[in-house]
Amino acid sequence: xxxxxxxxxxxxxxxxxxxxxxxxxxxxxxxxxxxxxxxxxxxxxxxxxxxxxxxxxxxxxxxxxxxxxxxxxxxxxxxxxxxxxxxxxxxxxxxxxxxxxxxxxxxxxxxxxxxxxxxxxxxxxxxxxxxxxxxxxxxxxxxxxxxxxxxxxxxxxxxxxxxxxxxxxxxxxxxxxxxxxxxxxxxxxxxxxxxxxxxxxxxxxxxxxxxxxxxxxxxxxxxxxxxxxxxxxxxxxxxxxxxxxxxxxxxxxxxxxxxxxx
Amino acid sequence: xxxxxxxxxxxxxxxxxxxxxxxxxxxxxxxxxxxxxxxxxxxxxxxxxxxxxxxxxxxxxxxxxxxxxxxxxxxxxxxxxxxxxxxxxxxxxxxxxxxxxxxxxxxxxxxxxxxxxxxxxxxxxxxxxxxxxxxxxxxxxxxxxxxxxxxxxxxxxxxxxxxxxxxxxxxxxxxxxxxxxxxxxxxxxxxxxxxxxxxxxxxxxxxxxxxxxxxxxxxxxxxxxxxxxxxxxxxxxxxxxxxxxxxxxxxxxxxxxxxxxxxxxxxxxxxxxxxxxxxxxxxxxxxxxxxxxxxxxxxxxxxxxxxxxxxxxxxxxxx
Numbered sequence: 001x002x003x004x005x006x007x008x009x010x011x012x013x014x015x016x017x018x019x020x021x022x023x024x025x026x027x028x029x030x031x032x033x034x035x036x037x038x039x040x041x042x043x044x045x046x047x048x049x050x051x052x053x054x055x056x057x058x059x060x061x062x063x064x065x066x067x068x069x070x071x072x073x074x075x076x077x078x079x080x081x082x083x084x085x086x087x088x089x090x091x092x093x094x095x096x097x098x099x100x101x102x103x104x105x106x107x108x109x110x111x112x113x114x115x116x117x118x119x120x121x122x123x124x125x126x127x128x129x130x131x132x133x134x135x136x137x138x139x140x141x142x143x144x145x146x147x148x149x150x151x152x153x154x155x156x157x158x159x160x161x162x163x164x165x166x167x168x169x170x171x172x173x174x175x176x177x178x179x180x181x182x183x184x185x186x187x188x189x190x191x192x193x194x195x196x197x198x199x200x201x202x203x204x205x206x207x208x209x210x211x212x213x214x215x216x217x218x219x220x221x222x223x224x225x226x227x228x229x230x231x232x233x234x235x236x237x238x239x240x241x242x243x244x245x246x247x248x249x250x251x252x253x254x255x256x257x258x259x260x261x262x
Numbered sequence: 263x264x265x266x267x268x269x270x271x272x273x274x275x276x277x278x279x280x281x282x283x284x285x286x287x288x289x290x291x292x293x294x295x296x297x298x299x300x301x302x303x304x305x306x307x308x309x310x311x312x313x314x315x316x317x318x319x320x321x322x323x324x325x326x327x328x329x330x331x332x333x334x335x336x337x338x339x340x341x342x343x344x345x346x347x348x349x350x351x352x353x354x355x356x357x358x359x360x361x362x363x364x365x366x367x368x369x370x371x372x373x374x375x376x377x378x379x380x381x382x383x384x385x386x387x388x389x390x391x392x393x394x395x396x397x398x399x400x401x402x403x404x405x406x407x408x409x410x411x412x413x414x415x416x417x418x419x420x421x422x423x424x425x426x427x428x429x430x431x432x433x434x435x436x437x438x439x440x441x442x443x444x445x446x447x448x449x450x451x452x453x454x455x456x457x458x459x460x461x462x463x464x465x466x467x468x469x470x471x472x473x474x475x476x477x478x479x480x481x482x483x484x485x486x487x488x489x490x491x492x493x494x495x496x497x498x499x500x501x502x503x504x505x506x507x508x509x510x511x512x513x514x515x516x517x518x519x520x521x522x523x524x525x526x527x528x529x530x531x532x533x534x535x536x537x538x539x540x541x542x543x544x545x546x547x548x549x550x551x552x553x554x555x556x557x558x559x560x561x562x563x564x565x566x567x568x569x570x571x572x573x574x575x576x577x578x579x580x581x
Contacts, residue, residue, distance in 0.1 A: 013368065020365035028353040031394065096349030100410065103313045105338040106366050 014107040021101075021114025025088075029121055038084065039122045043077045043130035050197060051137070058198050066139040070130065071151060071223035072196040075216055077126040078159035079191055083183040085119045086166025087176045093261065109255040112171075116163050123156045142228050151223040154239055158219045161243035162190070164250035171257035190216040215242035264327075266291045266418050266449035267312055271321035274307050281307040283473040284321070289449055289466065294440065296464030296481075297453040300564070304473040305453040306346060309422045312451065313343045325418060342416035344408050346423045352396030356387050356406050359395055360413055367414040374413075381409040385439070401432040408439065419443060421452045425459060437462055457563055461485075469567060476567050488558040488566045491530045493539055496552035500524050506550070509542045530555060 029035050047069070055065035092098065092115065101111050131139075131148070141148060165186060169179045193210050194200075194217035200208060211217050221235035268288040274281045282304045289295035297305050310316040312323050314334040323330045326340045350359045357378050364374025382391045385405040390398060395406055408424060421440070425433040440450055440463050454460050460467045461481045469477040469484070477484065493514070497506045503526065510518045510528045514535050518528040530536055536555045543550060 016368070017366050020362060024351065024354065024362050027358060031353045095351070096345060096347045097351045099315065099345055100343065100349040100363070101366070102315055103338060103341065103343040104366055105335055
């Protein structure tokens with residue numbers, strides 16, 4: 001039996017295939033705008049709730065509270081938005097179209113990278129809604145547009161990395177509800193185990209220790225530094241290192257879980 | 263001639279169920295292999311192994327001379343797969359679905375669009391090209407699915423029950439597509455539950471039952487085993503049953519039997535038997551409400567080969 005001729009594969013296949021699949025997920029989002037409802041409503045809800053519930057008690061006035069709250073909420077809403085990557089992926093791999101992807105000459109990680117990249121639109125929507133709404137109720141950035149961009153990118157970088165944890169869940173769990181359940185157990189200590197809502201001086205030692213290493217708390221510190229003025233280099237570096245570390249551990253785990261599931 | 267694909271001794275178990283129990287399948291380049299069997303016989307499992315979607319527990323499979331377990335990436339560059347359930351994205355339009363597949367096959371943007379337009383026209387989907395596939399009818403989705411598997415002009419095409427659920431006209435259309443594929447030099451593996459379909463398309467047929475190949479040959483070989491066609495007659499007046507029976511035995515030289523009350527059936531040995539029966543019934547003045555030349559169906563094949571019907575088999579699987 002002779003071997004059939006094959007055309008040579010073009011280079012950078014994984015990047016191109018992932019982008020093509022990210023395009024697919026953008027088309028799906030555009031076709032189902034209700035999928036963006038959570039990232040549209042959550043920033044508004046969290047900002048209203050925390051500002052008016054806690055602002056007076058913690059900071060004396062809502063304007064002062066917004067200055068420290070908004071950079072933290074920026075990190076929080078992008079992390080919450082990243083959960084959906086895992087939920088959608090779980091739903092998507094049961095779709096027949098993934099059988100076709102599996103039978104095609106593309107990298108095994110391309111459908112996962114595509115799903116994660118396509119969700120970038122969700123982070124952008126969450127941040128834009130947050131900043132617009134906060135501005136409407138009196139929030140002003142102390143620095144400038146470049147710093148806003150830098151803070152946003154930092155928040156998105158961490159969300160990208162964390163979304164791989166959820167994609168892993170999506171590849172392993174049986175249904176979207178299960179993914180969501182576990183995802184919240186990851187998200188709450190990340191987002192609330194920080195000085196997001198109140199100063200941390202009075203925390204017990206063990207919780208203080210978590211706040212000191214928590215990647216989300218680091219990202220919030222960096223965002224605050226960027227938007228209010230203050231130290232940036234230390235917490236920004238910590239955030240990026242954490243993001244790289246989470247990505248390095250969870251992306252390969254997610255890919256191999258996806259490969260095993262067929 | 264060289265073999266386009268070859269599976270030898272495939273065994274696959276899912277828990278306590280043995281889906282494949284030593285299956286051999288092969289087809290020469292440029293031919294159609296029909297894999298005929300009832301639900302649960304193992305057809306889909308065999309296709310999924312050849313298409314690199316499943317690994318066999320034992321046995322080997324090569325596609326285009328390449329071992330599917332050792333070179334899955336290369337094999338995927340040679341094949342197109344259309345599964346039993348349409349695997350197109352309901353949120354994407356017809357064009358978007360095909361262009362996405364083209365991009366994943368490393369086509370340039372313009373090339374992918376041109377190929378998509380060509381296939382949409384071939385499959386009578388041009389008008390629906392800009393609509394989301396979720397709005398398509400079952401037959402349209404099936405055609406889009408098949409078009410998607412042909413985007414890369416695969417040399418080997420696996421079609422897993424491509425016509426299940428299609429109405430007869432759409433089925434014939436799809437048969438035309440398969441014939442064109444083969445004319446263009448592709449090799450096709452087609453699974454089906456219909457003997458008629460395998461007969462219409464396949465150069466050779468492998469009959470699968472309970473994870474084993476129980477017969478293999480050309481459609482003519484199989485029909486020889488099964489005993490070919492039958493002429494069935496239902497006289498308008500049940501009292502004329504004997505007159506109709508005399509006509510049948512005079513023409514065919516065989517004595518008819520009665521599969522149902524009021525109906526007579528006799529094997530048709532030659533192509534002239536049926537027209538002769540029509541003429542003789544007319545001459546004898548026997549009006550009929552049913553008169554048919556029936557091809558053997560899957561049940562007949564199964565009954566002859568296994569002693570039980572395909573339906574029994576399904577029940578056995580379900581039990």
